[in-house]
Amino acid sequence: MNPLAHLRPALDAGLVELGLAAPALSARLLDYLALLDRWNRAYNLTAIRDPREMVVKHLLDSLAMAPFVGDETLADLGTGPGLPGIPLALARPGLRVTLVESNGKKARFLREAVRRLGLANARVAGCRAEALDEPGAYDCLTARALGTLAELVRVGGHLLKPGGRLLAMKGLAPADEIAALPPDWHASAVHALRVPGLDAERHLVVVTRRAA
Template sequence: MADRAALQTQLERGIAALGLAALGLNLPDGAVQRLLDYQALLERWNGTYNLTAVRDPAEMVTRHLLDSLAILPYVQGQTLADLGTGPGLPGIVLAIAAPGREILLVDSNGKKVRFLREAIRALKLDGVRAVQSRVEDVQGQFDCITARAFATLADMLGWGGHLLAPEGVWLAMKGKRPDDELPGIPAGFALRGTHVLNVPGLDAERHLAVLGRA
């Protein structure tokens, strides 16, 4: 296991660099420790279940925790669905950083859902549920939907557009700016904006496409 104090320093510096406090988005007491508990749990399970290609703990802090926290200013509403969540990215990170909303974690991979349920139990994440399902089979409507490296905009909205509440917001996390995907946005949906995400320590492009109902 990596030195926890070093990881805590890295995470705290990264959170400060994101400027969340300046936006009035102060993380709750104990959030940094719980985020590191989640990272440690993911690291342990990853050795057996291969939940993520990222193996280095410091890289997990950057590529998973800080990358997920970068979208926090755009999250809204009281209900959230994280589609194709994998090991809980960004859903579990958001549940720790901004508790109080109902969160549904959706993935079709059984071993990842088993990990999610253990993480929910171990981290005592109230209001968070994990379901093993294809996106198109999920029911309900949500104020906010997140999807990280999940599919093209056309596919994710085609499969899961029914889950977005009338005034809801869809947050699609992308690497490069998805200009080539914009013509494929289905009828009934519209792009509200595209934002550059500056993830501390990450030497790669990150963009957030924000969509809603037209």
């Protein structure tokens, strides 16, 4: 039995609110969370230690992005322990996710998580985003806490296909970061997100290359 099964009602309620209610998804998310919790006790993969808090700040926060991705290729930059990449891969089986992480212990956890969860639609790239030699391979990039928008397009912009987009999770709408984007990039949309159980602002900034 999953040691975090007592968190199932809170997770299920959040998934319903996000329009992602599915018993199989809930069970697999809890399997991932239990693995993360176990590894986190030994290797300090995330500063959030309480699994109940992880449900909101890791799982549901990541899945608030789900409406903005489909059956496409996605590189999750600086994914850490797999956020938002693993929850998105679980929720969107047609999404093909590359988890980009240069930290060795986190990359080892990611490989174990992909193996244990049987995630056929996810793989791990154990390197920095700027070192990933896959130019033009991805429809979208995701990042939750890696850097400013300008930094993200600098290290990951080469990975995007023509017409591809960066999906960056932020707290307050980052007007200063948007203004500081390089001239050939712009914020094509800013979406206010509602994360179940989170009493804080969250925004998804969609950044695309300007048409020539």
